[in-house]
Amino acid sequence: MRYLPLTDDDRRAMLDVIGAASVDDLFRDVPRAAWNAANPDLPDHAGEIEVERALAAIARKNLDCGAAPCFLGAGAYRHHTPAALDYLIQRGEFLTAYTPYQPEVSQGTLQTLFEFQTQVALITGMDVANASMYDGATACAEAAAMAARITKRKRILVSGSVHPHYASVTATQLQFTGLEVEVLPPDPLAMEDLLGRVDEDLACLIVQTPGFFGHLRDVTGLADALHEMGALLVVAVAEPLSLGLITPPGAMGADIVVAEGQSMATPPSFGGPGVGLFATRSKYVRQMPGRLCGETVDVDGRRGYVLTLSTREQHIRREKATSNICTNSGLIALAFSIHMTLLGEAGFTRLAEINHARAVDLAGRLGQIKGVRVLPPTFFNEFAVTLPKPAAEVVEALAARGILGGVPVSRFHPTYPELVEVMLVAATEMNTDADVDALVDALKEIL
Amino acid sequence: MVDTITGNQALQIEQPLIFEQNEPGRTAVDLPAPTVQEDRLGTLRRKTPVGLPGLSEPQVVRHYTRLSQKNYGIDSVFYPLGSCTMKHNPRLNEKMARLPGFADIHPFQPDSTVQGALELMDTLAHWLKELTGMPAVALSPAAGAHGELCGLMAIRAALEARGDARKVVLVPESAHGTNPATAATCGYEVESIPGDGNGRVSLAGLKDKLGPHVAAFMITNPNTCGLFEGEIVEISQAVHDAGALVYMDGANYNAIMGRVKVADLGIDAMHINLHKTFSTPHGGGGPGSGPTVLSDALAPFAPLPFVVHGPDGFRMVEHARDAGEGQQPFGRMKGFHGQFGVFVRALSYMMSMGKDGLAQASGDAVLNANYLHARLKGSLSASYEGPVMHEALFDDRFLKDTGVSTLDFAKAMIDEGFHPMTMYFPLVVHGALLMEPTETESKQTLDAFCDTLLALADKARAGDAADWFKSAPRHTPRRRLDEAQAARKPVLRWSPPSEG
Amino acid sequence: MSQMYFTEDHEWLSVEGETAIVGITDYAQQQLGDVVFIELPDEGKDLVQGGQAAVVESVKAASEVYSPVSGTVTAVNADLEGAPALVNEDAMGAGWFFAVAMIDPTELDNLMDQDGYDAFVAGLE
Numbered sequence A: 001m002r003y004l005p006l007t008d009d010d011r012r013a014m015l016d017v018i019g020a021a022s023v024d025d026l027f028r029d030v031p032r033a034a035w036n037a038a039n040p041d042l043p044d045h046a047g048e049i050e051v052e053r054a055l056a057a058i059a060r061k062n063l064d065c066g067a068a069p070c071f072l073g074a075g076a077y078r079h080h081t082p083a084a085l086d087y088l089i090q091r092g093e094f095l096t097a098y099t100p101y102q103p104e105v106s107q108g109t110l111q112t113l114f115e116f117q118t119q120v121a122l123i124t125g126m127d128v129a130n131a132s133m134y135d136g137a138t139a140c141a142e143a144a145a146m147a148a149r150i151t152k153r154k155r156i157l158v159s160g161s162v163h164p165h166y167a168s169v170t171a172t173q174l175q176f177t178g179l180e181v182e183v184l185p186p187d188p189l190a191m192e193d194l195l196g197r198v199d200e201d202l203a204c205l206i207v208q209t210p211g212f213f214g215h216l217r218d219v220t221g222l223a224d225a226l227h228e229m230g231a232l233l234v235v236a237v238a239e240p241l242s243l244g245l246i247t248p249p250g251a252m253g254a255d256i257v258v259a260e261g262q263s264m265a266t267p268p269s270f271g272g273p274g275v276g277l278f279a280t281r282s283k284y285v286r287q288m289p290g291r292l293c294g295e296t297v298d299v300d301g302r303r304g305y306v307l308t309l310s311t312r313e314q315h316i317r318r319e320k321a322t323s324n325i326c327t328n329s330g331l332i333a334l335a336f337s338i339h340m341t342l343l344g345e346a347g348f349t350r351l352a353e354i355n356h357a358r359a360v361d362l363a364g365r366l367g368q369i370k371g372v373r374v375l376p377p378t379f380f381n382e383f384a385v386t387l388p389k390p391a392a393e394v395v396e397a398l399a400a401r402g403i404l405g406g407v408p409v410s411r412f413h414p415t416y417p418e419l420v421e422v423m424l425v426a427a428t429e430m431n432t433d434a435d436v437d438a439l440v441d442a443l444k445e446i447l
Numbered sequence B: 001m002v003d004t005i006t007g008n009q010a011l012q013i014e015q016p017l018i019f020e021q022n023e024p025g026r027t028a029v030d031l032p033a034p035t036v037q038e039d040r041l042g043t044l045r046r047k048t049p050v051g052l053p054g055l056s057e058p059q060v061v062r063h064y065t066r067l068s069q070k071n072y073g074i075d076s077v078f079y080p081l082g083s084c085t086m087k088h089n090p091r092l093n094e095k096m097a098r099l100p101g102f103a104d105i106h107p108f109q110p111d112s113t114v115q116g117a118l119e120l121m122d123t124l125a126h127w128l129k130e131l132t133g134m135p136a137v138a139l140s141p142a143a144g145a146h147g148e149l150c151g152l153m154a155i156r157a158a159l160e161a162r163g164d165a166r167k168v169v170l171v172p173e174s175a176h177g178t179n180p181a182t183a184a185t186c187g188y189e190v191e192s193i194p195g196d197g198n199g200r201v202s203l204a205g206l207k208d209k210l211g212p213h214v215a216a217f218m219i220t221n222p223n224t225c226g227l228f229e230g231e232i233v234e235i236s237q238a239v240h241d242a243g244a245l246v247y248m249d250g251a252n253y254n255a256i257m258g259r260v261k262v263a264d265l266g267i268d269a270m271h272i273n274l275h276k277t278f279s280t281p282h283g284g285g286g287p288g289s290g291p292t293v294l295s296d297a298l299a300p301f302a303p304l305p306f307v308v309h310g311p312d313g314f315r316m317v318e319h320a321r322d323a324g325e326g327q328q329p330f331g332r333m334k335g336f337h338g339q340f341g342v343f344v345r346a347l348s349y350m351m352s353m354g355k356d357g358l359a360q361a362s363g364d365a366v367l368n369a370n371y372l373h374a375r376l377k378g379s380l381s382a383s384y385e386g387p388v389m390h391e392a393l394f395d396d397r398f399l400k401d402t403g404v405s406t407l408d409f410a411k412a413m414i415d416e417g418f419h420p421m422t423m424y425f426p427l428v429v430h431g432a433l434l435m436e437p438t439e440t441e442s443k444q445t446l447d448a449f450c451d452t453l454l455a456l457a458d459k460a461r462a463g464d465a466a467d468w469f470k471s472a473p474r475h476t477p478r479r480r481l482d483e484a485q486a487a488r489k490p491v492l493r494w495s496p497p498s499e500g
Numbered sequence C: 001m002s003q004m005y006f007t008e009d010h011e012w013l014s015v016e017g018e019t020a021i022v023g024i025t026d027y028a029q030q031q032l033g034d035v036v037f038i039e040l041p042d043e044g045k046d047l048v049q050g051g052q053a054a055v056v057e058s059v060k061a062a063s064e065v066y067s068p069v070s071g072t073v074t075a076v077n078a079d080l081e082g083a084p085a086l087v088n089e090d091a092m093g094a095g096w097f098f099a100v101a102m103i104d105p106t107e108l109d110n111l112m113d114q115d116g117y118d119a120f121v122a123g124l125e
Helices: A008-018 A048-059 A083-089 A107-124 A136-151 A164-174 A220-228 A240-244 A282-287 A314-320 A330-367 A391-400 A433-446 B057-068 B091-097 B115-132 B144-161 B178-185 B203-209 B232-241 B250-255 B340-376 B406-415 B443-461 B466-470 B483-488 C026-032 C105-110 C114-124
Strands: A155-158 A180-183 A202-208 A232-237 A256-260 A276-280 A292-297 A303-308 A382-386 A422-426 B136-138 B168-172 B189-193 B214-220 B245-249 B269-271 B292-294 B306-310 B313-317 B392-395 B433-435 C003-006 C011-016 C019-024 C035-039 C052-058 C062-066 C071-076 C098-102
Touching: A008 B340, A008 B443, A048 B091, A048 B115, A048 B340, A083 A330, A083 B057, A107 A240, A107 A256, A107 A276, A107 A292, A107 A303, A107 A330, A107 B057, A136 A155, A136 A164, A136 A202, A136 A232, A136 A256, A136 A276, A136 A282, A155 A164, A164 A180, A164 A202, A202 A220, A220 A232, A232 A240, A240 A330, A276 A282, A292 B483, A303 B483, A314 B178, A314 C062, A330 A382, A330 A422, A330 A433, A330 B057, A391 A422, A391 A433, B091 B340, B115 B136, B115 B292, B115 B306, B115 B313, B115 B340, B144 B178, B144 B214, B144 B245, B144 B250, B144 B269, B144 B292, B168 B178, B178 B189, B178 B214, B189 B203, B203 B232, B214 B232, B232 B245, B245 B250, B250 B269, B250 B340, B340 B392, B340 B443, B406 B433, B406 B443, B406 B466, B443 B466, B483 C035, C003 C114
Parallel strands: A155 A180, A155 A202, A202 A232, A232 A256, B168 B189, B168 B214, B214 B245, B245 B269
Antiparallel strands: A256 A276, A292 A303, A382 A422, B136 B292, B269 B292, B306 B313, B392 B433, C003 C011, C011 C019, C019 C098, C035 C052, C052 C062, C071 C098
């Protein structure tokens, strides 16, 4: 077996040193009732050729986005990743290292985390960021819990603009903590009254911009109203590329910004793994969840990096920790950081412009189809449209024509009849003019 | 201290931050100019630069290549980090995860276009259920601690469904910190269970604490001392008799996979770290994946989403109303459908190993740990008698009166080309040194490691070497770092010089 | 003239009239190592004897500091925010934590004096 170095001679020699008769003998503490009782219904070992063949056959049963015009978003976006990115994250010293607990032999990981934290702070317009969370949805739940700790209040309000997965993960994760999570109904027209719901019991309001249905939101007034009441503003971002073109939440008064970093880091990979970005104001740093990397010096006075403020974390604070998170999303954070470094200011802002221009063009084209209406007046690279037919049916019909045309909102909100005909459509630099033509032509036929 | 003009030492090259290599306007990507048209941004066009530095592709490649060379990884060195299962990460896993049919599929494609993805999740679930003998598995938890939360939430949902509000979760004092932190995240008070003095849970001590207020007992097995909790069946029985449920922390499942049917241990839930047991890379801190197997009592409460198989093929269930009769999912733990890319890697490993290979791997992992234990116990102080399972625990009695601490000893190992073992954990012994070799190390490597540790122990005991140990490591890109300064005056990001 | 008292959790208390100044002992700071952060109570907060009043953190540990007496916090040592190392340098003086207006002087009967504390610490080693 190719991953196991020991030979039978090795095993015999080692058992002699140990003084045991057999390997099974080393398991003598295991109750006999559970010993080898499993004769699992599973195959024996296989070579690379067989495994590759079997998995490739499964992979071929999927329609991959490279083989179809793809306009899917709803929190997971498909962008081009430069070839250097995948090479660099596969360097074994990054890929096969553990969490950098021994800083003398982890300066590579630690410096990249320090750079990642800085990049996240810069794009969100915040003071500090942590070394990553699992994903955007869990980061959102952690932000709500953090706001409750800071304000010592129990009520969390989630706007209907927030991605339904972020909202439901937040409600799930906090359901047994004594905090109250109120999730407002989906808000396709950005009509909800948030200001009227701000009061002195509120720990935080969570909004998303660009919103789930596409709207861009100026949250400055909300932030002021919340702060006046002693509450915090949490802003979720599902498409971090938007921050290359639109005003960042930090400039609008956000106290905590959470984001899903997948779009700038890794292919969609059926939704995971991604990477949760988490940024806040300096004054709240000790209430943050997750690992933090900080700058210091070594005994020779040379600049270096370490994990720091660890007393917030579970391995020290145990049941009083700010979160139970341990493993985070280190390698995807590295991928995010490398991509941001490859893009730089010029590339990041231009890529954002290209995405927006592509989406504006697509919205114009779709809006000309009879019965199709683009809902949000402002958006970045994704927007909701209403169709004259149930969106789920339209999406299936498009798929039958080899087009991944959009995401039906009913997939998230099956109990809202008014959303049955709403579809989310995203456009990125990966979409060609031919893709847009194909979608427009197919929709004309179907509708 | 280095004596070169540059501060570099051959392969170890000083590397500034990306922000210090900035040339405005430079970029490593060539993108077309956007088509100019009216924007749809309203008033929200960004008014200030982001502040990202500009580098070219060769600079970026060199930057990260040099930084990578400042890391120890499994690919380059023996990494016996206890409780972390640093086994070889096969590259086949990476190749499979990058097949376009896996990497380039979107989580919200119609089910009809992702039958392969759903089949892969169903197949992974089959392997996990067959190996453990447990009837159900929740695939979506993102890591071990997230799996713990899944298990405890299922327990709490099940108890509340029967109208039984219990307040306390019991955790052994030797437990990993995530256990009490998870219980607190689930709204429970935590009470600690003492050990029996031999590195295991005290059944009598546990029974004393059990009562109608106890919701669950969390037990790591094999435990953090590297020992199997031989009374686990009696423990599960006692917990169930008290009306509570058993969460088994499966962080150390690598020791028993393919050999022990955990369902027969009487447990109700256990997470499995795909990034440890099933060889997917740690990546400097993640991503992980923590599928959680559930007993019949907890299966109805499994979180959304999950895959079902029907007449028209596979289907993703994303809402409670579609979950089927009797199912009462406690909610959703994660965006999208779980760590799919990690699932592909883990299944690639499982198929490569097969059931025979997985059993051989757990046997070799235990053999390797016992070999370290046997070779070192005459010189280092083994905390407990063997046989051990997948890891061997030592404490600092062998360093008594030498002036050398566990930390100093570990740092000296770095200069010898080994990653240190886990230090100062578990907390139940003084100055812990916890070594987990895994099954993917050769006897030659283990012998070289043991020879080195025995020589270091002799050096420590010979006296006069305390300063030598305290100044280690000496051959690393940085030597010991000032962690107190980092915490007292946190500098958590780069700032432009003008901002101080 | 102030009077010194000590607790088994290694807090010290310097009492003058109805005001008590509280800190952690030199033994405690040695056990903790480099102190990096202290979370102090807000002025005006009511404390009960034995209740949590502050948290002191080193790089690898966080320890709760309990109030040795009941009363209201009248002052906190603002210098500790910028210079937590004061606790290591002068635990019994400049590294004080907070001052309390005591409400029940009989609580002092539950505490140790210097000799009692020295013997208590000797017993720990």
